[in-house]
Amino acid sequence: MNFDATNRWVGCFTQPADAKQMKHHVIRITVNGDRHTLAVAPHWTLVEVLREHLRLTGTKHGCGTGDCGACTVLLDGRSVNSCLTLAVEVDGREITTIEGIASSGGELHPVQDAFIAHGATQCGFCTPGMVVSSVQLLATNSRPEEQEIRHALGGNLCRCTGYTKIVEAIAAAATQGEEAEG
């Protein structure tokens, strides 16, 4: 069993032996606006802590080597592979996962709406990472060209859709954002 520094139970996915042998580091992180204090072993990755300790299973653990992008989250507003980020390294930082992309009132982000409207999901495994990368793209480039969308999404693999609908959804979300601005 694992307890965080405030003695809150944070999961039992790692074997007890693991918890005993390794020196744990206490980290303080903000995830989707909520603060957490956690004791983590050095070799735990951010995706493991998000999924197994904070139970935020929207973020997917895909290849584990940075190729597929299913584990993409925002770290201080920048997209990163949470499978290649050590949990100890994010002490003091702010993380946004797919669970934090919609507004706190539950209103979907325009990218999420567009993914639904365009049927840009099939099995859904890549979708959280795709959405986070799309949100990142539109934050840095509000009106991307198709080639820019494809380039920016290069780190997110999808084995179902063939990408066409995903690219269309992102382009539509961008246009919508522009219309909303006026």
Added chain:
Amino acid sequence: MRLPRFEYHAPERIEQVFDLMESLGSAAELMAGGTDLLPGLKLGKRSCDHIVSLSRLSELKELSFNEAKGLRIGAGTVLADVAAHGPVRDRYRMLASAIADLATVQVRHRATVAGNLCNASPCADTAPPLMAMGAIIEISSSGGRRDIPLEELMVGPGSIALEKGEIVTAIIVPTPRLESRSTYIKFSPRSKVDIAAVNVAVSTTTTRGRVDEVEIFLGTVAPTPIRARRAEVLLKGSHLSESLLASAAAAARDECLPITDFRATEEYKRHLVEVLTKRALMTTTGIA
């Protein structure tokens, strides 16, 4: 895929890094962005008992340019910041374009130039451009600082010319000559998010149709990125013509030492070196 266990250290002062690296020796690995190191550990290609992270050393995050000293890229600066830096976009375009096609947005938000070079892959994307621009590597240890040309950093795949307790603290790139023209071409079968099958960086300065200065560096076709010296000798001081560029490209093809791997055969890589070197030279000199 899970990581094997290790101890983690994240010193706030650089002296502590030197001490740790000296005392832990080969049991420790330095980590910058971890985008080479962590996959390597997961895949069992590397192992270590300790990771010494550079993440808390604010002094390594420097990124600055001045006309006299050139560009200084601290070892902790991430690729995304280097590529977005105004002076890099204006004056070191070859580097900016190499970074734009290196890995993914997510990786570029974590990975560093120093990590790309110290990982010493023959196909490292920032190596040929930085070599062609005459980059200098600043190496620091408890004993002080020394500078070496980037060309001397990599000694073989995964192997660099650092002594125990030494770390790379910065990459210094001289201010490019105003008249010089540079280009970087990366060729990979998948075209996106793939390491190169062959990569070529070329920089030339010409006056009235004569080649004054030329640097040609080839990646992925030898144990480290290499300089195409024979091609450079042919070009330097000569009058530009398409046939001159063609013979220089052929010389580059003959002097590289590629091996067959799953991306391309030795023969095909040689062919690519010739085609890409000529194409790059045509771009920088304006000879069609």
